[in-house]
Amino acid sequence: MAANQTSAQTVEVHDAKVLQWARDLLDQCSSPRMMQREVIQAVERNEIWRGEECLNLLAPEAPTSPTVRKLLSAEVGTRAAEGHIGPTERWFAGTKYIDEIEALCVELLKRVFRCNYADHRLVASMLGNMTVYAALTKPGDHVMTISQPFGGHSSNRVDGPAGIRGLQIHDVPMDPVELEVDLDQFAEAARRIKPRLVSLGASMTLFPLPVREMSQIVSEWGGRIFFDGAHQLGLIGGGQFQDPLQEGACILTGSAGKTFSGPQSGIIVWNDPELTRPVTDAIFPALAATHQVNRVAALAASAAEFLAYGNEYMAQIVANAQALGKALSDRGFAVLGAHKGFTRTHQIILDVRAYGGGLKVAQELAKANIITNKNLIPCDKPEDWDYPSGLRIGTTEVTRLGMKEAEMETIADLFVSVLEGQEKPEQTRQRVVEMRRAYQKIHYCFD
Numbered sequence: 511m512a513a514n515q516t517s518a519q520t521v522e523v524h525d526a527k528v529l530q531w532a533r534d535l536l537d538q539c540s541s542p543r544m545m546q547r548e549v550i551q552a553v554e555r556n557e558i559w560r561g562e563e564c565l566n567l568l569a570p571e572a573p574t575s576p577t578v579r580k581l582l583s584a585e586v587g588t589r590a591a592e593g594h595i596g597p598t599e600r601w602f603a604g605t606k607y608i609d610e611i612e613a614l615c616v617e618l619l620k621r622v623f624r625c626n627y628a629d630h631r632l633v634a635s636m637l638g639n640m641t642v643y644a645a646l647t648k649p650g651d652h653v654m655t656i657s658q659p660f661g662g663h664s665s666n667r668v669d670g671p672a673g674i675r676g677l678q679i680h681d682v683p684m685d686p687v688e689l690e691v692d693l694d695q696f697a698e699a700a701r702r703i704k705p706r707l708v709s710l711g712a713s714m715t716l717f718p719l720p721v722r723e724m725s726q727i728v729s730e731w732g733g734r735i736f737f738d739g740a741h742q743l744g745l746i747g748g749g750q751f752q753d754p755l756q757e758g759a760c761i762l763t764g765s766a767g768k769t770f771s772g773p774q775s776g777i778i779v780w781n782d783p784e785l786t787r788p789v790t791d792a793i794f795p796a797l798a799a800t801h802q803v804n805r806v807a808a809l810a811a812s813a814a815e816f817l818a819y820g821n822e823y824m825a826q827i828v829a830n831a832q833a834l835g836k837a838l839s840d841r842g843f844a845v846l847g848a849h850k851g852f853t854r855t856h857q858i859i860l861d862v863r864a865y866g867g868g869l870k871v872a873q874e875l876a877k878a879n880i881i882t883n884k885n886l887i888p889c890d891k892p893e894d895w896d897y898p899s900g901l902r903i904g905t906t907e908v909t910r911l912g913m914k915e916a917e918m919e920t921i922a923d924l925f926v927s928v929l930e931g932q933e934k935p936e937q938t939r940q941r942v943v944e945m946r947r948a949y950q951k952i953h954y955c956f957d
């Protein structure tokens with residue numbers, strides 16, 4: 511059947527209307543050149559809207575510096591390089607400068623994360639987590655991971671890499687008010703289950719986790735702690751969060767494009783030499799071949815920025831998140847963790863049931879060019895995925911654009927305008943565009 515036909519048998523996960531829009535548009539194009547122009551124009555529309563006119567408060571996003579962005583389109587991104595760094599470890603000749611770029615990246619990452627080993631070849635942190643499960647577990651092993659209503663991520667659950675590995679997955683008991691691991695319940699459950707691995711991975715993350723205490727408990731039977739720091743990676747590197755490797759976790763993975771503010775991809779770091787073989791054997795030749803050397807160059811450049819600016823930048827992200835949490839709470843919003851100072855990360859979590867739930871609120875805010883996301887919170891069940899009660903807000907991008915605590919008050923006022931119905935979202939949008947106009951430059955970089 512031709513690709514542009516549909517029938518009752520078509521199984522397509524994407525939204526049918528949007529795909530139809532694309533088919534119609536391509537049908538109207540008089541040549542492939544016109545089709546390419548449509549692609550470029552869609553990119554430009556996004557660049558103007560999200561890049562210049564929105565308050566981007568999505569927690570997993572971060573703007574990269576001009577240098578990092580430029581390196582992403584570098585010539586080296588057309589070169590083939592697979593294997594380990596060095597003349598005999600590669601399949602292809604011609605990699606002498608690629609070896610230099612990759613070695614610089616590895617050594618820069620070790621400096622940022624104060625660790626003995628780092629790998630630079632993961633094109634996503636999902637693959638970092640798959641690496642950990644491949645290296646440290648066998649199918650059928652028992653593991654404990656955080657469930658989604660408490661911030662857990664699919665990569666450590668049955669529908670992600672942990673599930674694909676065929677692991678028996680149990681929940682890490684969490685305290686719904688303190689938003690922390692319930693250590694007593696954890697000790698009881700863990701001593702009963704004796705998991706080979708406990709994964710601490712949270713996409714909703716407000717407070718540090720008791721890594722030291724948990725690793726002492728699992729060491730009773732030779733279990734290990736793996737910290738999936740996708741979100742907190744930059745905060746960890748910048749010394750503004752707990753340091754999981756120092757506290758007993760055996761491996762830290764993370765997303766380079768979240769708080770770390772580098773190119774979207776994965777980082778994995780560890781200290782134990784006995785893990786080097788299993789981890790790197792899982793990376794190459796299992797989960798990475800062509801690992802995008804342009805991306806590696808951009809990652810190395812962002813690590814250098816981090817050495818210079820990481821502490822100051824990450825400290826301001828947390829200060830802004832705390833200020834925004836307080837400003838929203840002062841205006842009557844239900845902010846999770848209010849009794850503990852709102853947050854110790856880049857995130858603020860609202861319970862927005864009073865405003866129609868997370869989906870509705872995120873859509874209303876987006877009409878005003880304020881970009882956030884709906885989120886499960888502890889009162890939700892995993893199946894509430896489409897219509898959860900919470901809203902997640904992150905301060906990484908607004909911080910890198912130079913905003914400080916005073917601007918968080920303005921942002922909280924904009925939330926009130928949209929959600930208390932004081933004006934139409936379209937009217938608020940004009941004020942957002944004007945506010946954003948003054949913040950276009952990327953800070954905390956050498957450019």
Ligand SMILES: *Cc1c(COP(=O)(O)O)cnc(C)c1O
Nearest residue numbers: 634635636663711712713740765
């Ligand atoms: C975002 C996220 C991931 C996946 O990271 P990618 O770099 O997007 O592949 C894994 N774990 C957690 C906890 C996350 O939040």
